[in-house]
Amino acid sequence: MHSQPISDIQPLADIILLLGEKVSKLITECRDFYKLEEEVYKLSQEACVKIFAWALEEIDTWLVNARDKRTWKVIGFRERTVVSSFGEFKVKRRLYRNKQTGEARFLLDEVLGWPERSGCTPRLKEMAVKLGSEVPFRRAAEILGYFVPGISAMAVWQAVQEAGEALRQEGESRREAVFEKGETPEGKEKTSRLYIEADGVVVRLQRSGEKRKEVKLFVAYTGKEAIGGGRKALKDKLVTSGVGEGERMWEEVYSGVASRWDMGQVKEIYLGSDGAEWAKQGVDYFPGAVHVLDPYHLNRRLIEAFWHDEEAYSGIRQAIYLGDREKVEEIMGGAARRVRGAKRRRIEKLWQYLKENWSGIVTSSAAEHLGAIEGQVQHNVARRMKRLGASWTEAGADRMARVLAARANGVLGRHTSRWPVLLARQEHLAQAVRLEVKRKIEEAGSWHKAGLPALKGPSAGAPWVKHVLRELSRPSLSSLIP
Known part of the structure; x- marks a missing residue:
């Protein structure tokens, strides 16, 4: 597959830089242990949401360069709101049209196995379903709300319904195979x-x-x-x-x-x-x-x-x-x-x-x-x-x-930690995304230092620059990519 330049990693550095500034300010101003813990947690969530959205948009950018341009034409962006285990966020992804058939698709959604109507991420869905199977939906949402801002009782209910429907279809499919199609179970x-x-x-x-x-x-x-x-x-x-x-x-x-x-x-x-x-x-x-x-x-x-x-x-x-x-x-x-x-x-x-x-x-x-x-x-x-x-x-x-x-039966995770979407036709593309991102980050050491002026500017001596951004700029960051 043809290699394309990776997008600027500067937004990621900016997110961490901003997090460092806010935490540094909080340390000097806060005098209450509870408030300090609460605010650090909120700041961390905000940063995680931004990093998550950036990661999704990076994959979408790579896909637009890697697509078959003879077949797929970009016809615009569409914004999508989703609730994750970090909180709610919005992400823009490209909508494509097949030049021969007129079919419209989101390649990002397909690579990730992202169902059109799913309002939460797989990890959050897993948390919601497991908790919703233990306590009433309203109570489950209340408990999750301590960790995930924005989740409602209806969202927990919907997650349970989706998992239950997938299980019903699985059971019905197995029943039909035996009693209507005459197949012998093995x-x-x-x-x-x-x-x-x-x-x-x-x-x-x-x-x-x-x-x-x-x-x-x-x-x-x-x-x-x-x-x-x-x-x-x-x-x-x-x-x-x-x-x-x-x-x-x-x-x-x-x-x-x-x-x-x-x-x-x-x-x-x-x-x-x-x-x-x-x-x-x-x-x-x-x-x-x-x-x-x-x-x-x-x-x-x-x-x-x-x-x-x-x-x-x-x-x-x-x-x-x-x-x-x-x-x-x-x-x-x-x-x-x-x-x-x-x-x-x-x-x-x-x-x-x-x-x-x-x-x-x-x-x-x-x-x-x-x-x-x-x-x-x-x-x-x-x-x-x-x-x-x-x-x-x-x-x-x-x-x-x-x-x-x-x-x-100990199998609930199979229906909650992954979206129920067949990914076989996109698995090769998803694997290519993983390999390309890993290779590009390995190459990033030489050029992304130059994209971080804070390393040489007036704030270069600040702890959050010396101990965060400087480490981020090292090529060994690639070891974090599985």
């Missing part, structure tokens, strides 16, 4: 046994004909391991969550599980649930899977029905453990005859529940290895989405649920 990880648990949590809706909606949560894992203090953690955990019909969500779960694990190596699959019909549908998607009623939910039902009758409660638990259905029916019949009203209705409801889920109760001893879903629901969904006063649109609830699942 999971690489090996395991002979899988546990998959499913449950839901109801959240309040806003701007909807429905008042509430269930967020479905699924967790797949290969077992449990001790982590100390008598506690255990799930091994190889994979969380899936969203707002959707049971069948569609199970399709997404299967495509995700099969994309991770080699299903041909899996010999046993246990599906745990509380007995909800949509949750039990999982056996239709995992051949040979065995449904197991979650022991936590089973015990809760027993306590609700027999909190007043300890003898019946203990007897039924023992009969269930032995798989003796006749004994269970006998004990429940006797307990029901001894009570009336609401207590009797609860016992009758429990018996119906046990009959509907009997195969899941006595199928296997695998039940003792399950029971993780309740804690997963509380930790990964309910803690954020069921806060006092929280309400969601249906789409917003789905996106947040997916963000929370990605956080639980």
